[in-house]
Amino acid sequence: MNKNENTIAFNIRVLRERIKTACLHSNRNPNDIQLLLATKTVLPPRIIEAFNEGITLIGENKAQELTEKYEALQTIPHETHFIGHLQSNKIKDVIRCAHCIQSVDRFDLAKKINTRLAAQNRSIDILIQVNTSMEESKFGCPPSDAADLVEAVSQLDHLHIRGLMTIGLFSSNKDAVRACFRRLMEIRKTVIKKNIPNVSMDVMSMGMSGDLEIAIEEGSTLIRVGTAVFGSRAYPANNTQQ
Numbered sequence: 001m002n003k004n005e006n007t008i009a010f011n012i013r014v015l016r017e018r019i020k021t022a023c024l025h026s027n028r029n030p031n032d033i034q035l036l037l038a039t040k041t042v043l044p045p046r047i048i049e050a051f052n053e054g055i056t057l058i059g060e061n062k063a064q065e066l067t068e069k070y071e072a073l074q075t076i077p078h079e080t081h082f083i084g085h086l087q088s089n090k091i092k093d094v095i096r097c098a099h100c101i102q103s104v105d106r107f108d109l110a111k112k113i114n115t116r117l118a119a120q121n122r123s124i125d126i127l128i129q130v131n132t133s134m135e136e137s138k139f140g141c142p143p144s145d146a147a148d149l150v151e152a153v154s155q156l157d158h159l160h161i162r163g164l165m166t167i168g169l170f171s172s173n174k175d176a177v178r179a180c181f182r183r184l185m186e187i188r189k190t191v192i193k194k195n196i197p198n199v200s201m202d203v204m205s206m207g208m209s210g211d212l213e214i215a216i217e218e219g220s221t222l223i224r225v226g227t228a229v230f231g232s233r234a235y236p237a238n239n240t241q242q
């Protein structure tokens with residue numbers, strides 16, 4: 001095995017090739033796919049290795065990890081998105097440290113975020129998370145409610161909806177995985193048709209280490225990749241779904 005294999009730099013190069021190939025297959029421009037590294041459980045020195053390879057966007061799942069790494073990484077230019085399940089009592093920390101919250105999945109949560117931001121006279125970008133696999137264990141609003149949720153949240157002045165996020169079905173059945181991403185693209189279409197003020201559908205956050213090719217073929221504009229770059233985590237598998 002080559003000495004460079006399994007280093008973060010090597011893994012990022014392999015990942016960029018995967019993105020390029022998937023784009024070739026679907027006639028898309030690799031520049032239209034944002035790469036977010038999911039850095040849960042990854043410590044700052046290894047994240048800095050990724051920054052040295054040109055990575056500028058990371059995602060955290062837990063408020064505590066987000067705030068700890070915010071301090072450790074703040075001298076290095078980058079953006080952080082919150083991609084995990086957000087509890088109301090963590091809103092304050094998350095809006096202080098994240099540029100975008102990808103996991104807004106219910107109106108009461110959106111309203112609480114909005115109220116906090118209003119008090120600080122600022123706003124934040126968000127995505128609406130949809131549970132396209134309809135697994136009970138997963139967060140995200142049901143697909144049938146998503147367009148209505150977008151419309152309701154659009155009324156909150158301090159939140160800017162930039163698009164949608166989903167976690168595809170964890171399965172070796174590619175058609176079932178693809179169906180999740182298609183469902184998200186359908187919701188996007190429905191929302192665009194409604195022509196809702198203060199709503200953009202430019203960001204489609206879908207695709208992870210195991211299914212990014214399918215997601216890119218179906219229209220993803222932002223993939224969230226963890227294990228393909230940092231290796232497997234000590235976490236139990238179901239935690240990675242949050």
Ligand SMILES: *Cc1c(COP(=O)(O)O)cnc(C)c1O
Nearest residue numbers: 038083208209224225226227240
């Ligand atoms: C961990 C995580 C990812 C990355 O998953 P991998 O399979 O490790 O690439 C993507 N999205 C979310 C929401 C995650 O929690």
